[in-house]
Each structure stands twice: as C-alpha cells, then as structure tokens.
Amino acid sequence: MSLQVVTANRLDDGLVVFLASDGSWSENINDARIADGKEAADALLAEASAPELDIVIVGPYLIDVEQQGADIVPTKYREVLRTKGPSVREDLGYQAV
Amino acid sequence: MYRYDDFDRQLVHERTEQFREQVKRRLAGDITEEQFRPLRLMNGVYLQLHAYMLRVAVPYGTLRADQLRQLGMIARVYDKGYGHFTTRQNIQYNWPKLDEIPDALLDLAKVEMHAIQTSGNCIRNTTTDQYAGAAADEIEDPRPYCELIRQWSTFHPEFTYLPRKFKIAVTGSPNDRAAVKVHDIGLRMHQNDAGETGFEVMVGGGLGRTPFVGKTIREFIGKNDLFSYLEAILRVYNRFGRRDNKYKARIKILVHEEGIDKIRELVEEEWAQIKDGSLRVDDAEIAHYIEQFAPPAFEALSDDDADFERHKSENRRFANWVRSNVIEHKQPGYAIANVSLKPIGGIPGDATDTQMELVADLSEKYSFGDVRVTHEQNLVLPHVKKADLFAVWSELDKADLGTANLGYVTDIISCPGLDYCALATARSIPLSQRISERFGDLDRQHDIGELKIKISGCINACGHHHVGHIGILGLDKRGKEFYQITLGGDASQDASIGKIAGAGFSEAEVVDAIESLVTKYIDIRESGERFIDTYRRVGMDPFKEVLYGDR
Numbered sequence: 078m079s080l081q082v083v084t085a086n087r088l089d090d091g092l093v094v095f096l097a098s099d100g101s102w103s104e105n106i107n108d109a110r111i112a113d114g115k116e117a118a119d120a121l122l123a124e125a126s127a128p129e130l131d132i133v134i135v136g137p138y139l140i141d142v143e144q145q146g147a148d149i150v151p152t153k154y155r156e157v158l159r160t161k162g163p164s165v166r167e168d169l170g171y172q173a174v
Numbered sequence: 175m176y177r178y179d180d181f182d183r184q185l186v187h188e189r190t191e192q193f194r195e196q197v198k199r200r201l202a203g204d205i206t207e208e209q210f211r212p213l214r215l216m217n218g219v220y221l222q223l224h225a226y227m228l229r230v231a232v233p234y235g236t237l238r239a240d241q242l243r244q245l246g247m248i249a250r251v252y253d254k255g256y257g258h259f260t261t262r263q264n265i266q267y268n269w270p271k272l273d274e275i276p277d278a279l280l281d282l283a284k285v286e287m288h289a290i291q292t293s294g295n296c297i298r299n300t301t302t303d304q305y306a307g308a309a310a311d312e313i314e315d316p317r318p319y320c321e322l323i324r325q326w327s328t329f330h331p332e333f334t335y336l337p338r339k340f341k342i343a344v345t346g347s348p349n350d351r352a353a354v355k356v357h358d359i360g361l362r363m364h365q366n367d368a369g370e371t372g373f374e375v376m377v378g379g380g381l382g383r384t385p386f387v388g389k390t391i392r393e394f395i396g397k398n399d400l401f402s403y404l405e406a407i408l409r410v411y412n413r414f415g416r417r418d419n420k421y422k423a424r425i426k427i428l429v430h431e432e433g434i435d436k437i438r439e440l441v442e443e444e445w446a447q448i449k450d451g452s453l454r455v456d457d458a459e460i461a462h463y464i465e466q467f468a469p470p471a472f473e474a475l476s477d478d479d480a481d482f483e484r485h486k487s488e489n490r491r492f493a494n495w496v497r498s499n500v501i502e503h504k505q506p507g508y509a510i511a512n513v514s515l516k517p518i519g520g521i522p523g524d525a526t527d528t529q530m531e532l533v534a535d536l537s538e539k540y541s542f543g544d545v546r547v548t549h550e551q552n553l554v555l556p557h558v559k560k561a562d563l564f565a566v567w568s569e570l571d572k573a574d575l576g577t578a579n580l581g582y583v584t585d586i587i588s589c590p591g592l593d594y595c596a597l598a599t600a601r602s603i604p605l606s607q608r609i610s611e612r613f614g615d616l617d618r619q620h621d622i623g624e625l626k627i628k629i630s631g632c633i634n635a636c637g638h639h640h641v642g643h644i645g646i647l648g649l650d651k652r653g654k655e656f657y658q659i660t661l662g663g664d665a666s667q668d669a670s671i672g673k674i675a676g677a678g679f680s681e682a683e684v685v686d687a688i689e690s691l692v693t694k695y696i697d698i699r700e701s702g703e704r705f706i707d708t709y710r711r712v713g714m715d716p717f718k719e720v721l722y723g724d725r
Contacts, residue, residue: 091270158593164593164604170224
C-alpha cells in the first residue's frame with residue numbers, strides 16, 4: 078500500500094514543514110506521521126486542513142513517500158528538493174544544516 | 175533619470191503601509207489564506223517551493239546606484255545574500271519571511287522602488303532596450319514613454335482585474351533588444367513618411383504554452399496618441415478576452431481566435447471615442463518626461479583612447495571582454511559595458527549582495543550612477559568612458575563579474591526551474607551550468623559565435639525557450655526530468671518561434687545532444703553565418719539527423 082505524509086509551508090517564514098506524529102509541524106520529514114492507505118491519508122489531510130491551522134501553515138497536501146531504513150524519502154524529485162533545498166545551492170535550505 | 179514626485183512617493187508609501195496591515199491581519203488570523211493570496215500577489219509575494227519569493231519591479235530595467243545598493247542590502251538583511259535577475263528586467267528574492275516583507279518594502283520605498291504589479295492579472299512592468307539612451311543605433315530614448323506607460327498603468331482602475339497578466343515592451347532602436355514581438359503589446363519606435371517619430375504597435379505576441387509572434391495592429395501611432403491607443407487595446411481585451419479558461423485568457427489567444435483585422439476594427443472603434451480625451455498627451459508633457467531622461471553630462475572626447483588600446487594589446491583577457499561585452503556608444507569616447515551574470519558554470523542571473531554593491535559603486539564612479547538590467551539576465555554600465563574600461567573590468571573581474579561571454583553559447587537565459595519554482599516540471603539551472611562548462615573554453619565560444627540558448631523548466635516558458643536559437647524545455651516524464659529541444663527561435667526584430675526537433679532527451683543525454691547540434695553547425699556553416707542563419711538556410715533536417723539518426 079502506498080505511504081503518504083502531509084506537507085505544507087509555514088505561514089510566517091514560508092519554510093517547508095511536515096505534519097508530525099504529535100500534531101506539530103516539523104522541518105524534518107523524518108518526524109512526519111505516515112499514513113498507510115487511502116483512508117488514513119484522507120484522515121491525515123483532514124487533520125492538516127483544520128480551519129485553526131490556517132494561521133500556522135499554508136496549502137497542506139499529501140505526498141507519496143518510501144521508508145528507506147530510518148529515513149522517510151519522497152518518491153517525487155520535486156518533494157525531495159523541498160526536504161533539502163535547491164540542488165544548485167547546497168549551502169542553502171535544510172541540506173545546509 | 176526619473177525621480178519620484180510627491181504623488182509617486184505617497185502612493186508607494188500608502189501601499190506599503192496597507193500591505194503591512196494586511197500581513198498583520200493574516201498572521202493574526204483575521205483574514206484567511208484564500209483572502210490574503212490575491213493581496214500578497216498584488217505586492218509581488220509568491221509562495222514558492224522552499225519559501226516565499228518577493229519580486230521587485232525594476233521599471234524599464236533602469237536602476238540608480240543607490241537603488242542597486244539597496245537591492246544588495248535587502249539581499250543581505252532579508253534574504254540569504256543574493257538575488258536573481260529575471261527575463262522581465264526585475265529582481266527576485268527567494269527566501270524572505272512574510273512577517274519581514276513589509277519592512278523590506280519600506281526599505282525599497284526609501285529608494286523609490288516597490289513590488290506593485292509584479293504579479294496578478296494587471297499590466298506588469300514595462301520592459302525596454304537595456305541600452306536606452308546610450309545605443310548608437312537608437313532613434314530616441316524609449317524610457318520617457320515607458321515611464322508614461324508606468325504612470326498610466328499603475329493602479330489603473332479599469333485594468334486591475336484583466337482576464338490575465340499583460341506585458342508591454344518598447345524598443346527605440348530598429349535592432350530589437352527587448353523582444354517586443356513576443357509581448358502582449360510590442361512598441362517599435364520609427365518615423366513615418368512625414369518624418370514624425372511614433373510607434374508601430376504589435377499585439378498578441380507571447381510565449382507560454384501557446385507561443386505567437388505579435389501582429390501589427392497599427393503601422394504608426396504618434397507619440398501624443400500612444401496612450402489613448404493603448405487604452406483602447408486594453409479596453410477591447412478587457413471586454414472580449416476569455417475569462418472561462420486561464421490557458422486561453424491572454425490577448426494572444428483573442429487575437430488568434432478573432433483575427434487581427436477584427437481586433438483592429440474593435441480597437442479603432444474604441445479609440446475613436448477616446449482619442450481626443452484626457453489620455454492625449456501634449457508635446458509639453460512629453461518634453462517634461464524627455465527632460466527627466468536627459469543624457470548625462472558627457473565630456474567631449476576623442477573616440478580613440480591610447481591607454482584603452484594599450485590595455486587591449488597588453489591584456490588578452492581584457493581584450494576578450496571588450497570584444498564580446500563592450501558595445502558602441504552614441505557618444506564619442508564612451509562605451510556600453512555589459513556585466514555578465516553568467517560566470518562559467520554559475521547560476522544565470524544570480525548576483526550576491528556584495529556584487530550588487532560593487533556594480534553600484536562602479537556605476538557611481540564610472541557611469542553617472544546608471545545601471546541597467548537586461549532581459550537576458552545581465553547588468554549593464556551604460557555610459558563608461560573608454561579610458562575607464564580597463565579599471566572597470568579589473569574591478570569586475572576580481573568579483574567574478576568579468577566573464578567575457580555576452581551573446582555567446584554560455585550566455586544562457588534560464589528560469590529558476592524546479593530548484594525554486596512551484597510550477598516547474600524539471601530543473602533548468604543545473605542544465606545551464608553543464609552546458610556552460612561544456613562550452614566554457616573561450617576560443618571555442620569565439621569560434622561558435624553568437625548562439626542564444628534559452629532554457630525553461632516548464633511550459634510557461636519564463637526562460638524564453640521558444641525564442642532561443644536553441645531552446646530547451648524541461649518536462650517531467652513519469653517522474654524523470656527530460657528535455658525537449660527546439661530550434662530556430664529568435665527574439666530579435668526577425669522574431670520567430672522555434673520548432674520542436676523531436677523526442678526529448680534525458681538529463682544524461684541532453685548536453686551531448688546540444689553539442690552535436692553545435693558541431694553540425696560548425697561543419698556546414700558558410701562564412702559569416704551565425705547558428706540561426708545556418709538553421710534558416712538549411713532547415714531542420716540536417717540537425718534532426720544528428721540528434722536522432724535513423725531513430
């Protein structure tokens with residue numbers, strides 16, 4: 078079954094975040110809560126789309142991921158870039174930390 | 175150069191404060207994202223892949239030294255120490271925080287700059303020849319008319335919610351360096367049979383998913399009538415442009431579907447109603463704006479400078495830079511110096527805070543405090559004494575700004591692509607870097623001559639691939655980046671839309687494919703032919719053969 082997590086951009090600084098297991102928004106995809114299957118994914122997105130979160134994040138959506146050992150890795154390259162930063166500036170974004 | 179009057183100043187400050195309140199209300203939850211989005215877009219704030227993006231207008235690509243210095247400061251304080259110059263002569267910042275953007279806008283307002291109408295379905299920044307007021311081949315400086323267009327179009331109440339965005343470009347020279355034929359409206363200055371200076375008006379050009387070369391709607395419009403005529407075109411577009419489908423909403427589709435004759439009829443009908451109204455600009459008012467762009471106090475100099483010639487003969491790198499990056503000026507003893515933002519293997523159009531400050535300093539010292547941004551993502555010092563060129567180049571070179579490649583194969587236009595852009599389907603910058611490295615040898619670039627490669631990371635064509643001599647479009651094919659090649663595009667006065675060569679290439683194959691095209695051109699070119707000339711002579715087939723063979 079396909080695995081998914083919810084991502085968004087944080088309202089105040091615009092940075093990429095993921096809905097974490099504890100309901101907070103983390104900059105690290107490895108903190109993300111994984112939904113296994115459509116039903117769980119729908120529930121996860123519904124939680125992320127709660128009106129009160131409109132002042133925390135912008136534009137939540139589901140992305141496909143794979144579990145690679147301890148790491149959660151998006152299947153689409155676009156989303157991999159969002160977890161890291163621009164491929165042409167490795168000194169910037171999360172990859173720089 | 176144009177200085178804000180009290181009205182401009184008040185307008186920009188009020189808008190900045192208004193946006194500050196809107197951001198405050200958004201962060202407090204008083205307005206939703208849905209309500210806020212159109213407001214932030216009207217102030218140039220996008221949400222991109224990694225963060226917000228702020229697009230700042232550089233009206234008709236002209237900057238004063240203090241403005242460029244401020245752009246550098248903003249890059250350092252509000253961003254990560256760099257900015258990206260775009261094909262619309264604007265600058266984009268990639269990492270501003272929403273809660274700090276109002277302060278950044280206030281700092282911009284201090285130097286008479288803003289981000290108004292850099293997004294949204296309105297009339298965007300008017301672009302023009304980066305050599306305006308300096309070029310030896312120009313009829314007249316186009317910027318007074320660009321400034322009048324800016325004033326007419328800013329907050330124009332009728333044109334704030336057009337069917338889609340609207341871009342106007344103006345050239346004052348027969349040699350079009352502003353790509354006017356691929357804009358919603360292109361204006362080409364020329365003289366009529368009576369010897370009056372006015373404009374040919376072209377409409378319906380554009381790139382994106384449905385590219386067109388603009389069609390002439392009127393061969394000649396006098397200066398006094400230009401603004402009422404533009405108003406008439408915009409009114410016809412606003413009324414009849416399609417609002418049912420975003421992809422068919424640009425004026426180019428209206429012109430294509432209705433035909434230029436029908437559109438001309440509608441515009442003339444509308445114009446007849448308004449041509450003698452308040453938009454008719456009299457000679458005195460035009461003269462007032464021409465005065466604002468009066469040439470700087472050039473010295474009377476000989477066109478030959480012995481030191482300049484000596485430096486050229488003694489320093490090969492300097493001579494190479496002069497060969498490609500220095501253009502003839504209308505004033506004897508002066509030259510136009512192009513500052514390449516395309517170092518070999520670098521990111522096209524990016525400049526650091528300190529590079530911006532250096533160019534600002536150099537412009538103050540050597541170019542009457544005047545800097546230009548080009549739609550090909552470079553900078554220009556428009557009025558440099560030939561005697562000062564060596565000093566200018568030496569300073570530029572130390573800051574990695576002295577690359578001698580203007581117009582060559584490594585002077586690539588590239589959109590930000592998937593590395594930054596939320597709309598992109600593939601990366602463009604890494605490809606431009608690899609092509610730049612492959613062809614980085616300068617002797618080879620000299621041998622190849624003028625070759626315009628333009629790369630877009632999606633069908634929206636921000637990287638102008640349709641008008642590249644070689645155009646590259648990045649797409650997504652089942653999760654993998656792949657690149658479609660077009661040939662024969664041209665953004666100049668001989669504008670044409672490139673044709674797709676065939677099936678796309680993988681990321682691994684595409685640089686070799688480009689090299690095979692260049693090798694073929696060198697094999698079959700006739701004396702004096704540029705790549706585009708050879709392509710026009712022989713057509714697609716010989717190039718297709720090297721790309722695909724029997725495939």
